[in-house]
Amino acid sequence: MVSPKQLATALGVSESSLKRWADGGQIDAVRTAGGHRRIPLHEAVRFIRHMGLPVLHAQALGLAEQSLDLPDWRDRPGVCDAFHLAIEAGRAADALLILQSCYLAGWSVSAIADGPIREVLSRVGQLWQHAEWGIIVEHRATDICLQGLNMLRTFLPPRRGGAPVALGGAGGEDPYILPSLVAAVALADCGFNEINLGPLTPGRVLANAIAHYSPAIVWFSLSKAPKAEEVLAELALIRDAAVKAGAEVVAGGRAFAELPPIQMPGVHIAHSMAEIEALARARFQHLLSDHNLPNG
């Protein structure tokens, strides 16, 4: 929780403006037992994004203070380059600050995942072919992105009773941790209650989880392709469980680019977080809260 004074300091506006916004209903504040207004962090973040306000003193909200010469947030290649420099040098604090600033500036989690995270990991993925050091950078980059995604999760509202469930994981032989996590956080950003089973989740485990949790949407990520027949068998198990639960299945990930085109009724193949977000919003908008900006 933050006080109106803390949010006012962060934004460089007067406390009275803040109280007026709270009293006018633009900010959802709660009252303490003593009658003081308090604003949940996720609500402060929603307000900042919604109003498009620059954050001058993030520290007042308990967030990392702006300490870098950062690019303009509309300059997506510039953001990727800045993130790349931080990631390749292993400067975790700088990398997290860039992701935090992107989100506060209005980017959606899916835009962050499809933009700097995907692009920079793809660049980092070239290094191992030239030097052993590259593998260390890949491991470190993965850990920094994990930290970043978990940080972004703290900016989102807590799970809501009644919100639709999104459930997913990566294939039974797929060790990659980030793709499934970005799907989880991107769908949480849209207002879903997400359940991420993560990497190395065999199709039958996902199918059992679908029967148990009755999700509205199921994601299946595949970065490492086993044989096409195995992928089809895994997908069929998931699709059949999803049909019983009345859920949509969306599959994606780098491996699908290496496999022959897959066409399975009841399974959407998508290539980005923007696509799964668009699909999820088109289908479930009426059940979702309006925390996120659809075009962020």
Ligand code: B12
């Ligand atoms: C991190 C990494 C590793 C880490 C993995 C850590 C972990 N536990 O996750 C480590 C160091 C262990 C590793 C090991 C290896 N790796 Co590796 N790795 C990577 C790297 C750099 C990043 C992968 C990643 O997390 N990307 C971030 C995610 C978010 O991006 P993404 O996967 O592209 O996902 C996006 C889309 O595909 C889509 N998407 C993904 N899933 C889904 C799901 C749905 C439903 C939807 C809609 C969309 C969607 O949205 C995402 C966001 O835009 C990639 C390079 C690359 N191009 O990605 C190489 C890469 C995958 N690795 C590669 C290789 C060769 C290896 C090794 C064999 C050798 C090595 N480099 O050490 C080993 C073997 C690993 C194994 N056991 O199989 C190659 C694979 C080449 C190939 N086609 O076979 C790559 C492409 C690097 C390269 N250019 O050579 N790796």
